[in-house]
């Protein structure tokens with residue numbers, strides 16, 4: 247393995263992900279640069295081309311590579327490697343397994359799965375994206391991957407799959423995926439929750455019961471079509487607060503919650519309250535979670551140190567709810583997001599229904615603080 251890819255593996259591990267030997271081997275073997283032959287876009291919309299000095303160092307970093315924009319909105323990318331590794335790990339891929347991927351993108355994730363011995367079908371709703379993924383796989387000399395253009399809602403071409411991995415954010419699980427899943431199979435899928443897309447490992451249970459275990463936090467671009475239909479339990483769209491906010495509850499934690507604990511609180515708040523979403527707050531770089539009112543631009547935002555910043559006519563009421571949610575989470579021993587099980591029920595567009603999160607249950611005693 248060359249130096250760049252060894253350094254790449256080190257970075258993924260340094261960002262907290264343990265790589266199983268087969269996963270590490272795949273990341274070490276597949277040339278990621280072959281899957282971004284036209285370069286990628288940085289966060290400020292600048293294009294980085296293969297000839298640019300920063301091209302290879304960025305390709306072999308733990309960063310998402312945005313490969314297609316519509317206006318300034320990313321519509322295709324190679325996802326963050328540490329997130330891909332966590333999702334592949336949750337998939338439990340073994341050589342010979344039939345895997346369906348929804349969201350071919352660059353083809354890089356499909357290449358990793360094929361390198362681990364899976365037989366992969368990957369679908370993308372954008373024909374030009376699917377074509378480029380097909381060409382990249384051929385250039386990289388990776389066999390065992392079929393690339394199709396289709397809306398992933400339909401699950402693409404006929405076939406049964408041992409595993410399904412969804413690499414685009416959805417509001418719920420397509421019933422077609424459940425129909426195509428072999429007994430004992432699992433669907434690893436980022437499902438909208440409180441303005442983000444935490445990854446669930448979803449299984450078919452007895453008597454039409456469909457449940458998901460939370461795997462990890464994630465942010466994904468949203469899927470096109472019925473996979474992102476609104477439903478009665480949808481949290482509000484991510485938002486940016488308008489105007490100034492007042493500090494309505496003082497600092498609660500010193501030191502402040504670290505990034506993972508804050509995500510755990512965010513998840514719990516979203517499970518307990520349907521007005522929780524991701525919000526940008528004026529003069530704060532990081533987005534946070536907030537309870538937002540019907541205008542979408544006011545409510546109460548909770549910071550990692552427990553302070554609440556609020557605005558709008560219901561500022562006081564939303565602050566009281568935010569504080570109660572934080573207290574409840576703390577009193578339960580700060581349950582991690584992995585402790586939640588999600589029940590998925592029919593919802594979305596009646597003409598193209600999906601299984602959406604409906605119930606949340608804490609499954610085990612949380613780890614001691």
Ligand SMILES: C[S@@+](CC[C@H](N)C(=O)[O-])C[C@H]1O[C@@H](n2cnc3c(N)ncnc32)[C@H](O)[C@@H]1O
Nearest residue numbers: 322324349351352355370371398413414469470
């Ligand atoms: C984050 S990228 C996927 C990354 C990819 N797995 C890789 O390794 O590069 C998300 C992809 O999902 C595709 N997509 C969006 N909505 C879709 C849908 N309804 N069905 C299939 N693909 C979809 C987008 O066109 C985009 O290419």
